[in-house]
Amino acid sequence: MTNQQFLAHNAKRIILILILLLAAIGLWSVYLLKDKTPTASENSRALIGGPFTLTNHLNQPVTEKDFLGKYMLVYFGYTYCPDICPTDLQIMADALNMLAPDVLKQITPVFVSVDPERDTPEVMAEYIKFFHKNLIGLTGTVEQVDAIKSAYKVYAAKSDDNPGYLVDHTAYTYFMDKNGKLLKHFNHAEAPEKMAAVITSLVE
Amino acid sequence: MKKIIIALMMLASFQSVSSAQENKIVISNQWARPILVAGRPGGAYFKIENKGNTADKLMSVTSTASPRLEIHEHTMKDGVMKMSQVDYIEIGPGENVELKPGGYHIMIFDTATQYKDGDQIDLTLHFEKAGAITKTVNVTSTAPTSEN
Numbered sequence A: 001m002t003n004q005q006f007l008a009h010n011a012k013r014i015i016l017i018l019i020l021l022l023a024a025i026g027l028w029s030v031y032l033l034k035d036k037t038p039t040a041s042e043n044s045r046a047l048i049g050g051p052f053t054l055t056n057h058l059n060q061p062v063t064e065k066d067f068l069g070k071y072m073l074v075y076f077g078y079t080y081c082p083d084i085c086p087t088d089l090q091i092m093a094d095a096l097n098m099l100a101p102d103v104l105k106q107i108t109p110v111f112v113s114v115d116p117e118r119d120t121p122e123v124m125a126e127y128i129k130f131f132h133k134n135l136i137g138l139t140g141t142v143e144q145v146d147a148i149k150s151a152y153k154v155y156a157a158k159s160d161d162n163p164g165y166l167v168d169h170t171a172y173t174y175f176m177d178k179n180g181k182l183l184k185h186f187n188h189a190e191a192p193e194k195m196a197a198v199i200t201s202l203v204e
Numbered sequence B: 001m002k003k004i005i006i007a008l009m010m011l012a013s014f015q016s017v018s019s020a021q022e023n024k025i026v027i028s029n030q031w032a033r034p035i036l037v038a039g040r041p042g043g044a045y046f047k048i049e050n051k052g053n054t055a056d057k058l059m060s061v062t063s064t065a066s067p068r069l070e071i072h073e074h075t076m077k078d079g080v081m082k083m084s085q086v087d088y089i090e091i092g093p094g095e096n097v098e099l100k101p102g103g104y105h106i107m108i109f110d111t112a113t114q115y116k117d118g119d120q121i122d123l124t125l126h127f128e129k130a131g132a133i134t135k136t137v138n139v140t141s142t143a144p145t146s147e148n
């Protein structure tokens, strides 16, 4: 073996070792990143919920205290939303209609507007009646809605400043216990059968 | 050699037959959501099947029910639903695209009437190649179960 051959041979080895090492570091960092970025649900289970002051669809002031003692099934959206919100509210209504009467009566379904500038209590009243007779609509001032958005870790923002603006928003349905603590969240377009089954299993 | 020529001729004739069928766009499963509150936009959905042998594009939608209709899509990022207008929907040859809640949809703004469950509206879909296709659309609050 000449010196050159020897070097070439070793260079190959070194490169191979380097590649393996880099691959290992790569995999390890992917694992670390995964571990350090828990999903919204993992992160927020203990953090979601809290005090709020809003106005219901009957134009009455309400706070979180008015909802304690019952389970709350709550969705954040806006009435100008033509697709996602009606879909999720219909799912909520379908799930409620699948519940046994003794489970249903323990639950307050709530639709909170993330678009308080356009969703007045009157608009909320007109909108919610299409979904479920028990559904309560909540809206308020921009500040009040901002407060409940941050309490519930809801993201919602206007897409632009036109009068016909749309709102980008998270599309989770939260199931809160009798003390206003998060029990479970459902993603957009959950199957109503599954939502009803989960609710039934969680209600005492 | 003869065989190849025959095969080529067959292929050519097949090609011409299918180009006669070009732009065969079939619309089905169309439905529209009711306008729940006056002034709010509505949504409409349908399935587009391209039975032709070239791609076609849905470029726009018009209706006597509204002066402004837009083609929209939803994108979900980190749990946030974002809705945005698209210029067109392309349907490849032999493919189909279904507009449905949470995906592609037609936004119907500033409707002349607050149409309700059980009403009907008209939609005219304008395709780049297939031209205009007008459909009567039932207004219903839940997606009809697709008939297959």
Ligand SMILES: [Cu+2]
Binding pocket: A082, A083, B072, B073, B083, B084, B105, B106, B107
């Ligand atoms: Cu849209």
